[in-house]
Amino acid sequence: MPENLTPLNAIGEFALIRRLQAGFSLRQASTVLGIGDDAAIIAPTAGLEQVMTTDLLVEGIHFDLSFCPLRHLGYKAVAVNVSDVAAMNALPTQLVVALSVGPRFTVEAVEELYAGIRLACEAYNVDLVGGDTTASRGGLTLAVTVLGEVPAGQAARRSGGQPTDLLCVSGDLGGAFLGLQVLEREKQAFLADPDTQPELANYEYVVQRQLRPEARLDIVHELRELGIRPTSMIDISDGLASEVLHLCTASGTGARVFSEFLPLANPTLEAAAEFNLDPITCALNGGEDYELLFTVPVADHEKIKNHPDITVLGHLTDAAEGANLITKAGQPVPLKAQGWTSF
Amino acid sequence: MPENLTPLNAIGEFALIRRLQAGFSLRQASTVLGIGDDAAIIAPTAGLEQVMTTDLLVEGIHFDLSFCPLRHLGYKAVAVNVSDVAAMNALPTQLVVALSVGPRFTVEAVEELYAGIRLACEAYNVDLVGGDTTASRGGLTLAVTVLGEVPAGQAARRSGGQPTDLLCVSGDLGGAFLGLQVLEREKQAFLADPDTQPELANYEYVVQRQLRPEARLDIVHELRELGIRPTSMIDISDGLASEVLHLCTASGTGARVFSEFLPLANPTLEAAAEFNLDPITCALNGGEDYELLFTVPVADHEKIKNHPDITVLGHLTDAAEGANLITKAGQPVPLKAQGWTSF
Incomplete structure (x- = not known):
C-alpha cells in the first residue's frame, strides 16, 4: 500500500464513520436526527405517504472496479435506489447506506465512494441519515435503502x-x-x-x-x-x-x-x-x-x-x-x- | 448438491422472490403496499415520529455458518436491527432485507434464512415490505433496514x-x-x-x-x-x-x-x-x-x-x-x- 494511503484497520470503525460523514449536510425538513445514534429520527410530513426501497450492489456481480471508479459507484448506488422512488411518483427524503469492504480497501478508497454518495445526495436532495460500515472477507458490497414521500393516494403502482x-x-x-x-x-x-x-x-x-x-x-x-x-x-x-x-x-x-x-x-x-x-x-x-x-x-x-x-x-x-x-x-x-x- | 435441493440459478430471481415472500403477512396498519412494486408504500401514523436504522451481517466477519443455523441467522439479522429501534424507545413497523448469496447456496438454504426472518417479523410485529436478492462471488451478506414509530418527541437519544x-x-x-x-x-x-x-x-x-x-x-x-x-x-x-x-x-x-x-x-x-x-x-x-x-x-x-x-x-x-x-x-x-x- 502506498505510504499516503491509510489501511482501514489503522483508524477503527468509529473514527472511520466520523471521517465519512464529514461533508454531509441535512436538507430535508423531515429529518429530525441524522447519523450518530442507534437510529435516525424522522418526522413524516402530514398528508404524505412514504415509499421505501432497498438495492444491493455487489462487486463482481453488479460492478467491476477495474473500470468503475469508486466515486461513480457511490453515485450510482444512490441513483438506482432513487430511481425506484421516482418510479413510485415519489421524491426521496432520507437514505441509509450499509457497506462492507474487503481488506484491500483503504480509508481513502471508502472516502472516494462516499464522495460519490454525497454528490448524489446533493443532486437528489436526499439526506444520508445512517449506515453501517464493516469488513468483509471478499469484495465490496453496498446496500442502500431510501425513503421517499408522495401525496397520499398518488403513488404510481x-x-x-x-x-x-x-x-x-x-x-x-x-x-x-x-x-x-x-x-x-x-x-x-x-x-x-x-x-x-x-x-x-x-x-x-x-x-x-x-x-x-x-x-x-x-x-x-x-x-x-x-x-x-x-x-x-x-x-x-x-x-x-x-x-x-x-x-x-x-x-x-x-x-x-x-x-x-x-x-x-x-x-x-x-x-x-x-x-x-x-x-x-x-x-x-x-x-x-x-x-x-x-x-x-x-x-x-x-x-x-x-x-x-x-x-x-x-x-x-x-x-x-x-x-x-x-x-x-x-x-x-x-x-x-x-x-x-x-x- | 443432493438431489432434493435446488440450485439458485435453476429458478431465476423473480421466482425466488415469490417463493421467499410466501408465508409473510402484513400486520401494521401503516403498511399500504408490501413486496412486489418498485417500492413499498407506507402511511405514517399521525402524531408519531419514525426511526430508521440499518445493520449488515457478513459471513466470516459476523457469523460462521459452520455453527450458526441459517434460520437463527435470519432471526438474528432482524433482532439486531429491532434492538436499535428499541434503543430509541420506538417500536418497529416495517423492514426491508437486502441479501447476496454465493453459488454454494441453494433455494432451500435461502428459504431457511427467510423462515428465521419470518419468525422474527412475527415475534416483533413488523412487516417485511421489500428487499433485494442477488448473487455474490463470495459468501452471504445480509443487510436489514428497519423503520419504527415513537410518539413525537419521545425518542430516546x-x-x-x-x-x-x-x-x-x-x-x-x-x-x-x-x-x-x-x-x-x-x-x-x-x-x-x-x-x-x-x-x-x-x-x-x-x-x-x-x-x-x-x-x-x-x-x-x-x-x-x-x-x-x-x-x-x-x-x-x-x-x-x-x-x-x-x-x-x-x-x-x-x-x-x-x-x-x-x-x-x-x-x-x-x-x-x-x-x-x-x-x-x-x-x-x-x-x-x-x-x-x-x-x-x-x-x-x-x-x-x-x-x-x-x-x-x-x-x-x-x-x-x-x-x-x-x-x-x-x-x-x-x-x-x-x-x-x-x-
Whole structure:
C-alpha cells in the first residue's frame, strides 16, 4: 500500500464513520436526527405517504472496479435506489447506506465512494441519515435503502394501467448496455497489453450511461407540473421488454410497443453498429438505463406529445392481446423478458 | 448438491422472490403496499415520529455458518436491527432485507434464512415490505433496514442523560460472548475429529444468547407502562463499557458503574469459570448481548427498583469524574472501550 494511503484497520470503525460523514449536510425538513445514534429520527410530513426501497450492489456481480471508479459507484448506488422512488411518483427524503469492504480497501478508497454518495445526495436532495460500515472477507458490497414521500393516494403502482392508456418512456434506451460493451472491450485490451490506453473518448455518452446513470426525478416533477398522474410506472433496470411485461402482468393488460418509436440516441446507434448489435435488441433487453416507463390516460396525450424528453411508445391493450413489439411492417412479435439475472 | 435441493440459478430471481415472500403477512396498519412494486408504500401514523436504522451481517466477519443455523441467522439479522429501534424507545413497523448469496447456496438454504426472518417479523410485529436478492462471488451478506414509530418527541437519544440520572440495564450480560467461546471450542474439536459430537447441552443458555438474541421490545413496553421515559438509551452490541462511554460522550457526563451490581446469569458465571475468564470482563467487553442500557431520573427509582429484569448499575456524574467501574473495594477504574471492531 502506498505510504499516503491509510489501511482501514489503522483508524477503527468509529473514527472511520466520523471521517465519512464529514461533508454531509441535512436538507430535508423531515429529518429530525441524522447519523450518530442507534437510529435516525424522522418526522413524516402530514398528508404524505412514504415509499421505501432497498438495492444491493455487489462487486463482481453488479460492478467491476477495474473500470468503475469508486466515486461513480457511490453515485450510482444512490441513483438506482432513487430511481425506484421516482418510479413510485415519489421524491426521496432520507437514505441509509450499509457497506462492507474487503481488506484491500483503504480509508481513502471508502472516502472516494462516499464522495460519490454525497454528490448524489446533493443532486437528489436526499439526506444520508445512517449506515453501517464493516469488513468483509471478499469484495465490496453496498446496500442502500431510501425513503421517499408522495401525496397520499398518488403513488404510481405497477398495477394501475388500463387498456388504451398510453405507454410512455423518458429519455433514450440501450445506451447503458452499449457502454458496458465498450468498457468490457477496453478491459480485455488492457489485460492483453497493460501499456494500452483505454479508448473511451468516442464513447462518452454510452459509457456515462453505464457508469453514472441518473434517476429521472426531473420527470416526476414535470409530470406534476403538467398535471399528469401516471396510472402505472416502473423504472427500467432490466430492459424495456422485461419492464413492459411487469406492468402488463401487474395491471392485467397487454401492450403494443411500436419499434419505430423506440428512443435511440445517436451515440447508441453508432456504438451498436460498431459492435454489430441490433440497437432495438439493446433497447429491449439491455438494461440499466434507469429511465421511467409509465402509462397515462389517452386524454393526456395533448399534454405530453411534444415533450422533448418523453416518448409515447404505444399503448396498453386487453390482456388477451399479449404484450407485443409491433415491427415497422406492422407485425406483432411477442415481447420476452431476457432481463438480467445475477444467479 | 443432493438431489432434493435446488440450485439458485435453476429458478431465476423473480421466482425466488415469490417463493421467499410466501408465508409473510402484513400486520401494521401503516403498511399500504408490501413486496412486489418498485417500492413499498407506507402511511405514517399521525402524531408519531419514525426511526430508521440499518445493520449488515457478513459471513466470516459476523457469523460462521459452520455453527450458526441459517434460520437463527435470519432471526438474528432482524433482532439486531429491532434492538436499535428499541434503543430509541420506538417500536418497529416495517423492514426491508437486502441479501447476496454465493453459488454454494441453494433455494432451500435461502428459504431457511427467510423462515428465521419470518419468525422474527412475527415475534416483533413488523412487516417485511421489500428487499433485494442477488448473487455474490463470495459468501452471504445480509443487510436489514428497519423503520419504527415513537410518539413525537419521545425518542430516546444517547445525548439526553443528566448527571445523577440512574444508569440501568435490562437482562444480564456476558452470556453471548461465552456462548461464542463454547461454539468456537466445539468447532475446533469437530475440525480435529469430525466424528466428535458437539457438547452443547450444558451450555444452552449462553449458546442461545449468541445464536438467537432477542431485541428487548418488552422493556420499551414496560417502561411506557411504568410511566418512565428514559432520558437516554443505547443497545449493548459492543459490550457494556463501550456503550457507557458512548452515552457519556453524547450526554456530556461521566458515570459510575458498580461492579457488584453487574447482572450475571448463573450459566454465564459457570461458563466463565470453565473458560477461566473473568465474568466482569465478559460483561464489560464481551458484546452482542443486545440488552438495553438506559438512564432514568432519580425520581423514577421507586418505579424501577423492584423490576425483576432491570438492574440499576450506578448513575451518571459530571463529565469531570470520567466513566468508571467502581470495584467492590470502592476503587474507581476507568472504563475502556474494548468493543469489537471488524477491521
